[in-house]
Amino acid sequence: MATFAVILPAAGQSSRFQHQQRKKPFADLKGRAVWLRSAEHFTNRDDVLQTIVVVSPDDMEWFKEKYTANLAFMNVDIVPGGDSRAASVKNGLAIVKPEVEYVAVHDAARPLLTKQWVDQVFAKAAETGAALLGVPVASTLKKVADERIAETVSRESLWEAQTPQVFRRDWLEAAYAKQGTLEPTDEAQLVEQLGKPISMVAGSSLNFKITTADDFRLAALALDALPKAAGLRALHPFEDEDPRRI
């Protein structure tokens, strides 16, 4: 069985999230914090040997105090974040256990996953070395300058990258060694610099990232959609219902 560590970056400033008094990974999403809901998809998996949450140093003391029981019960490690996403993930990578073969990075701000989607992207990464979830771009894309359309960008072959993004550990470590001045917005961009094959696994628009207050409201509604699918799985455990087919 391939073994995985999961890094959950939760150390951003949530500057685009103007809705809650809390940063978005810590906002209460229908009874549980967003980061907890994201972590829960991994902490009970037999193939996940380690789960690491990355928290801003400014939030660290408060976070540890508030979530001591959760961190212990779920066996989640915690490291301080950095000034960029890449720095935060690198801090998590630095404590990955020696026996772990693959590293998955999943935005703490993406709580809406299903077991099937995680299974699929984990399996693809174990097969090819690297894989991530994504969805084809469905809308027309415009480049805008000074509030005016400058051009229409063809959406042909364009996909919106999501997470989990899953890599052979040695590939991700080699990618960071070659980071240079690149400030990537996702981990795949780093590994692309190695020229390694990275597979795109068709996911669902339900696995969206909570960035704004509207996303948070949508996530509360979408939660009700996902459990029904999960419920169907519970009723028919061998017919792994895929919400994309509802």
Ligand SMILES: Nc1ccn([C@@H]2O[C@H](COP(=O)(O)OP(=O)(O)OP(=O)(O)O)[C@@H](O)[C@H]2O)c(=O)n1
């Ligand atoms: N220095 C950083 C920046 C981002 N992230 C994490 O990366 C994920 C995706 O980043 P994003 O959605 O941009 O979160 P924020 O950076 O907090 O959002 P904003 O850009 O609105 O401040 C989030 O879980 C965020 O906490 C991180 O761990 N460390």
Ligand SMILES: C[C@](O)(CO)[C@H](O)COP(=O)(O)O
């Ligand atoms: C990793 C990611 O979710 C892929 O779309 C996205 O790049 C994260 O961006 P953020 O600015 O760190 O939210």
